[in-house]
Amino acid sequence: MLAKRLVPCLDVRDGKVVKGVQFRNHEIIGDIVPLAERYAAAGADELVFYDITASSDNRTVDKSWVQRIAKVIDIPFCVAGGIKTVADAAKILEMGADKISINSPALANPELISELSQAFGKQCIVVGIDSFYDVISGQYQVYQFTGDESRTKKTQWLTRDWLVEAQQRGAGEIVLNCMNQDGVREGYDIAQLRSLRPLCKVPLIASGGAGTMQHFTDVFQQADVDAALAASVFHKGIISIADLKAQLIADGISIRPM
Amino acid sequence: MAGLSNVSGLVIVDTGCANISSVYFACQRLGVTATVSRDIKAIKQAQRVILPGVGTANNAMAQLQQADLIDTLQQLQQPVLGICLGMQLLTESSQEGNVSCLNLIPGKVAAMQVEASQNNKLRLPHMGWNTLNNIQPHPLLTGFTEQDYVYFVHSFALAVNDYTLASCHYGCDFSAVIAKDNVAGAQFHPERSGKAGARLIENFLKWQL
Numbered sequence: 001m002l003a004k005r006l007v008p009c010l011d012v013r014d015g016k017v018v019k020g021v022q023f024r025n026h027e028i029i030g031d032i033v034p035l036a037e038r039y040a041a042a043g044a045d046e047l048v049f050y051d052i053t054a055s056s057d058n059r060t061v062d063k064s065w066v067q068r069i070a071k072v073i074d075i076p077f078c079v080a081g082g083i084k085t086v087a088d089a090a091k092i093l094e095m096g097a098d099k100i101s102i103n104s105p106a107l108a109n110p111e112l113i114s115e116l117s118q119a120f121g122k123q124c125i126v127v128g129i130d131s132f133y134d135v136i137s138g139q140y141q142v143y144q145f146t147g148d149e150s151r152t153k154k155t156q157w158l159t160r161d162w163l164v165e166a167q168q169r170g171a172g173e174i175v176l177n178c179m180n181q182d183g184v185r186e187g188y189d190i191a192q193l194r195s196l197r198p199l200c201k202v203p204l205i206a207s208g209g210a211g212t213m214q215h216f217t218d219v220f221q222q223a224d225v226d227a228a229l230a231a232s233v234f235h236k237g238i239i240s241i242a243d244l245k246a247q248l249i250a251d252g253i254s255i256r257p258m
Numbered sequence: 259m260a261g262l263s264n265v266s267g268l269v270i271v272d273t274g275c276a277n278i279s280s281v282y283f284a285c286q287r288l289g290v291t292a293t294v295s296r297d298i299k300a301i302k303q304a305q306r307v308i309l310p311g312v313g314t315a316n317n318a319m320a321q322l323q324q325a326d327l328i329d330t331l332q333q334l335q336q337p338v339l340g341i342c343l344g345m346q347l348l349t350e351s352s353q354e355g356n357v358s359c360l361n362l363i364p365g366k367v368a369a370m371q372v373e374a375s376q377n378n379k380l381r382l383p384h385m386g387w388n389t390l391n392n393i394q395p396h397p398l399l400t401g402f403t404e405q406d407y408v409y410f411v412h413s414f415a416l417a418v419n420d421y422t423l424a425s426c427h428y429g430c431d432f433s434a435v436i437a438k439d440n441v442a443g444a445q446f447h448p449e450r451s452g453k454a455g456a457r458l459i460e461n462f463l464k465w466q467l
Contacts, residue, residue, distance in 0.1 A: 002428055003387040003407060040452075045387055071283045076409055076450045096279035098411075098450060121313040123383045123411045172383055203385045226381065256387040256407040 003256040004220050004248070005045035005227035006241060007205060008234045010035060012081075013053045015065040019235060029235065033068050039234070040073040043241040043258045047073070048101065048175075048229060051081030052147055063092060070096020078126055081147070084112070086119050093120060101175060103128035107144045107155055107162075110169060117170025122202075127171040131159040131192065132179040140192055143179060159192075163199055174200055175229060177207040185211025185233065193223035205229050213244050217251045267305030268463070271331070272296040273344070274321045275312045277449065281341060284449035288460055296325045305336055306463065311343030315367065315414070316355025318343055331360055338362075338441045339462045342412060345436065345443025354414045363438045365419045370412075372429035380429050382413045388446075390424040390434050398442055398461045399423055399435060408434070408444075408451040408458075415445065440467050 010017045016028045017035050029035075032049070039047055049069070066079055079092050080101035089100045100120075106113050106127055116125045130146045132154075133139075140159035145151040157165075163174060176196065178189030188209045197204060203226035206219045210230035219228050233239045241258075248255045270281055270292045278294055285292045285308075292308070293300060301307060309331070311318050322328055331338075340348045347359045352367040359367070372380035387407040393399050402424070415432035418425050426434040426445070435458075436443050442462070448455035 001389065002384065002410075005386050067279070070279055071286070074284065074287070074450060074452050074456060076411075076447070094279060096283060098277070098280065098447075123385065123413070124312065173385065201381055202383070203381050224379065226386065257405075 001254045003045070003254050004225075005205075006043075006216070006244065006255075007046045007048055007227050007229040008039050008044050008241075009048040009050055009207070009229050009231045010039075010235075011231070012049050012051050012065065015062065018052070019232075032065050033072055036069045036073050036077070039241075040075045043245055043256075044075060045256055046075060046227070047077040049077060049079050051079065053082070063095065066092055066095040066097050080126070080128060086112075086115050089116050089120065093124065099124040099126050099173070101126035101128050103130065104144045104147075106166065107142065107157070110165060113166055113169035113171055117172070122170045122172035125171055126173045126175060126205075127166040128175040128177060128207075129159060129162060129166070130177045130179055133189075133192065140196075146177075146179065160196060160199055163196055167200070167202055171202060173203045173205065175205040175207050178209060181209030182207075183232070184209060185238075187211060187215040188219040188223065188228065190218060190222045193219065193225055197224055203227065211238070213239055213247045216244060216248060217253065220248070220253045221251070267303070268292040268308065269301050269304035269306070270294045270308045270310060271301060271327065271344075272325075273309065273311055273318055275310055275318060275343065277310050277312045277342070277447065280447075280449040281308060281310045284456065284459055285463070288456060288463065290463055296327060298326065298330045301327070301330055302334070306465075307331075307334055307336060307338045308462075309338065309340040309344035309347060311341065311345075311347060313343060314354055315343060315346055315352035315359065316357040318347055319357045319359060322347070328360065332362065335440060337462065337465045337467060340441075340443035341449070342445060342447055345445050346414060346416065348436070348441055348443045349416055352414060362441045363421050363436055363443070365416045365421065365433070365436075367414050367416050370415045370429060370432070383411055384413065384415075384428045385411045387451075388426050388428060390426055391431070392418075392422070393424045394422075396423045396437060397465050398437060398458065400461050401457050402454070406454040408446040408448070408454050410434075410446045412445060
């Protein structure tokens with residue numbers, strides 16, 4: 001039976017894994033290769049490396065760390081951040097990444113999703129969506145440039161419309177980052193994920209809000225997502241992947257055991 | 259790794275597809291340095307050949323055609339392992355772009371049918387870790403059990419047939435590992451399937467016909 005996936009997300013700046021403190025002051029938490037190896041060995045089903053170097057400035061970024069990860073880990077990994085062209089994506093996939101994830105550049109140029117999907121196949125094209133519940137309109141809306149507080153802005157897209165559009169253009173997987181929940185560790189946005197699940201015909205990854213093991217059980221059981229992404233609970237050692245997998249199995253969820 | 263130090267002459271066919279590095283590194287983790295090549299002579303002289311593949315069947319066949327590799331691949335007598343799309347290319351044909359394939363193993367690849375199953379709750383691509391069923395005794399599957407999880411990413415599949423060594427279930431049963439004579443294929447990605455995946459590659463590298 002296909003297992004639900006647990007996906008730790010690591011922020012990378014200049015080839016180091018960092019932890020963001022109020023957007024700006026990033027603290028280095030370690031070298032990328034040993035951390036990647038440690039997560040793979042600890043039972044992560046897949047890893048996402050979010051390159052925070054890339055989006056905000058236009059300089060040429062050294063991506064050789066992608067190849068260093070590909071050499072050592074034996075689980076799939078995705079690289080996100082700063083991929084704006086087919087050539088950018090080709091370089092990262094050639095270095096050994098299994099998937100690439102695009103977010104703001106896809107909003108700026110939706111045709112990019114189609115081009116990437118045609119060039120590499122939809123299986124390696126992930127579209128990340130940053131979605132925020134707007135209390136006034138009562139709608140979920142897509143935000144852009146969320147990696148940089150000063151540039152973050154609301155787009156014209158309602159989340160459900162962009163979700164459908166991204167799939168029509170060839171997205172093979174969707175990461176839905178529910179911004180209202182992000183970083184607060186009060187649980188995934190079950191209501192939003194449930195409401196969007198029927199519109200998502202490709203695998204859907206929940207992101208934002210994980211704080212306890214119960215949150216993972218809830219999101220798999222109540223929102224029927226295919227994977228759950230989390231960062232701080234894993235990095236800070238609040239939840240060990242081994243304990244989490246044991247709990248999810250006990251809760252009757254299909255999980256690849258340790 | 260002990261026992262594989264004598265394995266040499268492994269060629270990974272340069273299909274221009276995306277997972278070549280991952281396959282190369284997976285072999286390297288087992289102590290085997292492969293040559294990545296689309297040179298006809300190098301492929302013919304190899305002791306073992308891996309055919310990787312990611313993307314679409316029609317694009318991949320066009321690439322092989324362009325590199326003039328079709329005949330070469332069809333005539334290989336040494337052990338051959340197709341991975342993911344590379345496995346699908348070993349069959350008669352693929353519905354993905356309605357393309358003729360290498361016709362080394364009987365069967366036709368078709369789009370996975372998941373709509374009717376589980377109240378329409380299965381998504382495509384079939385993406386993630388899944389288990390193997392009906393594992394047949396074969397040198398490639400030494401050490402495998404139905405508890406092993408391997409990583410799949412695909413939307414097309416080969417139905418179970420006489421050449422299926424192990425199947426997988428997603429909406430329906432399909433071929434996860436196939437073999438006929440010297441030619442074998444895995445629908446999953448052994449290079450990204452943890453210890454179980456490494457075991458398949460190791461078994462392939464040790465496979466004596």
